[in-house]
Amino acid sequence: MAQAAEACRSGIPTYVHDVSAESGGVLRKYLDWDPLTGNVTGGLLDSGKSAPLDRYSSFFTSGRGIIYVITSDGALQTFKDNTATGGDLLTPVHDYGGNWNSYARMWSGGDSRIFALHQDGALEVFSVADPSSGKGALKKIKSIPGTEPAVAAIAQADDVWSVGTTVYTLKRGIADKQGDVKAWRYVESASGSQFPDGYTTALTGVSTKTRTGWSPGPGTIYTVGDTPDYTGIARSYTGSGSMSLANAEVGAGLYGDVHADIAACLASPSPDVKPGPGTAPPETEIPPQAVTDESPDPAPQDPTEFSGKFVRGDGQPAAGLPVRVEATDVTGERDDEAQLITLGTTVTASDGTWTVTLPDTLPAAVKKAADDNGGAINAMASVNGTTSSGLIMRGVDMVTAAPATAPATARALVAAAAENGEEPSKLLPMTDDMRQESAQPTAGQTALSWASKDEAVSVETLEDKPLPEYQSDTGPLPEGDPYVVDGVDTRSLVVTPMDGGCDKTSEKVLGREIKYTTVAEGHAHWDAKASVDYDSKLATTVEVAVKTGGNWSIEGSVALGSSMSATTGYTNKGPYFAKQWKVPIEYKKIREKWTCNYGRTTMYRYKIRGGKYKVPSGGAVGKYGKDVRSKDGMTPYYNSPKRHRAWVAEGSYFQLSKNRSTKFSGAVAAFGVKLGGSTQYDREHKQRITAGNKKNIRHDIWGKNDKVSGKPGVFYSF
Structure with a gap:
């Protein structure tokens, strides 16, 4: 034998x-x-x-x-x-x-x-x-x-x-x-x-x-x-x-x-051969050497305006509905009931769009919240209306703005938050179970959610996929249709302003938990080393989940700024290394309450919102996240768009320090719900690769979304 x-x-x-x-x-x-x-x-x-x-x-x-x-x-x-x-x-x-x-x-x-x-x-x-x-x-x-x-x-x-x-x-x-x-x-x-x-x-x-x-x-x-x-x-x-x-x-x-594929005798490969599953196909075009920050600065945006768009469930504009914009960071550390501060009101245009400009003089509580958040002001825009049958329809969108005097980093965060929330917000029906407060699930129950189970997986499974439209915080992804109420599909129903409208929103914090949130990732294949810097301050936007009826959905983002008391990241990891980096951020579960119809109808809704960088007692200032090595190597490189490719000279480095990172769909699971997020690259938030000293074989990289000197979001390694 x-x-x-x-x-x-x-x-x-x-x-x-x-x-x-x-x-x-x-x-x-x-x-x-x-x-x-x-x-x-x-x-x-x-x-x-x-x-x-x-x-x-x-x-x-x-x-x-x-x-x-x-x-x-x-x-x-x-x-x-x-x-x-x-x-x-x-x-x-x-x-x-x-x-x-x-x-x-x-x-x-x-x-x-x-x-x-x-x-x-x-x-x-x-x-x-x-x-x-x-x-x-x-x-x-x-x-x-x-x-x-x-x-x-x-x-x-x-x-x-x-x-x-x-x-x-x-x-x-x-x-x-x-x-x-x-x-x-x-x-x-x-x-x-x-x-x-x-x-x-x-x-x-x-x-x-x-x-x-x-x-x-x-x-x-x-x-x-x-x-x-x-x-x-x-x-x-x-x-x-x-x-x-x-x-x-x-x-x-x-x-x-x-x-x-069992071998009778094992050997080590030649150190001068780049690893791959077969023979590399010939390249008809040699990519350029990597250069940094070739892309132009983004077009100027007015950071002093909140803006968005509301649509019905069928995607048609929700026109002529009153919009209220309320500052959301003013509750701070309070656990008691607090009424949000209105920053402006307007009405949706015929295409569902709306704009509200920051007041010239900010209320003291809003100004303090902005200062604590690096200059960015997070707010909630809400609309409400009724169908001909009297069913209340309500939409919400998390939006961000900054005063004209805010730091450039705050203005960059506003632009990033706007990109994250570029999808229009849909109106959803208010169901009878929202007329009273609902019992909150235990930690054991949320551990059974789709988001919690995905968080336990060691590799990133969502990087190239959007989050599901609806989530459950206690089990698998919901199969019901939130637009169907008592057998009636509400997507295409005409929505008109409600008689008497709805009053200001009040909030109460029901719980806090610190969750490590993906803010960056680095890649280093073969002979390279990877570094990730996340220094001095938060510069991240994180999505907000809102529960309307029995389902959670993503409704915009909040911009998280402010100074940090720690410098985090990793340096010169590799070769054959690719991992995400996570920092601890405090998340709040908040109960919203408002009344409509001249105070005759009281409604409740819940949301999960990120806050400040906060290291748990005895916890890490940052830690490794999921493994993303599957994005590197020969096969992904040759499957990438040619215009996204470049190479790094031996012994040199390349880094991203401009624009924003890719959007991490699975950035965090908080209270059993998955949220996405992205980070603003700048001199304190970078992805870097340092090539080895191989003389005869170049080290290749390529951008996920664009050429590496444009807006790649993240770059990979071969």
Whole structure:
């Protein structure tokens, strides 16, 4: 059963069967670039290649690019990974048919043997004729009883895999007892034990959170956990005999069963070769060397005006409705009921737009709030009206302005907040349950929300996606239609001013919580280093969530300025590093109250709004956020628009210090609701990359939204 000799390999394909609800079942391909060292200074690289593999099927690998799949109906099929030559990840090779779902698990060591643990407890061993083809005949040659110690350990293990004739069993820790990985040597003999040496312990200290393991070849083991506080983070271990930790975070976002394209011998790659899943395609145009701040300053905007647009649910203008603009930061640290200060009123135009100019003289409380917020004034614009049936419709939008004398940083925040809130605000129906205060969910209930669960994931899943239009703070995304009231769709109903209108809004703070909020991210692939600076003051806009009826929706943003008592960020992290950076911001859940119809109708609504930078007692001044390494590397680079690309000379750096960052859709989950946000780049808020000293291969970067010297939002690395 000896495997044919082959050259020692690096760049081992590694496959993950993602069976998350969002994926529906996908086989994803990663690249283990330096398996010999367990990627001690690198990581598992996302190749960007995938293929559908339904959640009820399972798979294992046998080396040479051959992938075995046991289908949901029990058939055994083989496929070939042809992505390195431009083909499919799962190219069909052979169908063995049969009833293979009678086995609890199957695996191969990368040679001519397949191990299969039968449901009755016996371990059956199959020989494979011509294993490199993926279609050689299978023949059962051994049946080892479940009483054999190795077979009993296999049956009880959380995961099992092999490298050649060595079978590994992973048993996770339980309670205060740590788990381990044991190595069992398989010896094919006519009589006696097939595992005559018992076991050696390859790995100790396996936590209760570790359930999956694999090896790309001899001398390296990877493990990954699957619980919410450790989801998808892979560790690597290397050595002979008892192994030691090589990299505590060699990969992230690995959700599901994992198998590598097993090699008989491992090697490290050439340090002068840029990592990638195949041969890089030729470039017809050489990108320019990166230069900073080529883009012109944005067109001047009048920061002294609040403005917006209100529409009905069908997108048609909500015309002729009274608008009230009220300052929202004036409640400060107060927990008692406080009436908001009106800054101006107007009526929506025929296209639904409106504008209110800041008063020449600000009320004292508003001026103080602006000074505490770096000069920016956050306000709430609201409209109300009724349908012909008497149903109250109300819209709200969070808006920002600044006095003409405010600092330039405040004016930049106003412009950023306006960009964040460029979508018109929709009128929503007021339901009967809003006529009284509602009970607030507990922390345990909000932990079950879609937002809270997404926050626990180790990789960024929302970067390229907008937030859902509606959220629940206690469960999955809501399926109901907030526009349908008593069976009537209110989207297109004509809304007219309400008789008597509505009075000023009063607010009461119901709760506060400090949440670490994504404000920046850095990228450093291959030989580069990444730095993120978030210094001296807040310069971030964060969305505001408003609860109308049973659903939460995003209604504009607040600009968060002011001085900070700390400097945060990270410096020279890498290579193969890309993470978001988060700072602690205090969020408030606020109950709004107002009356309409000459005081005959009292209504309540709730909102979640960001406030000041606030370090919790004993907490970090800033900390790492989600892993975003999947955005870097060869495949994303060659999939990027050519005009977005540039390169950084060896030993030099490039940084973004102008315009604003990309919008982080999943910046924070507060009170069980997800909010987005962005940061203003300036001399104190930067993303930087420093290239290594490789002389013959340039370091490439590219902007997400634009060329790197324009308004890229964030740049990536290859």
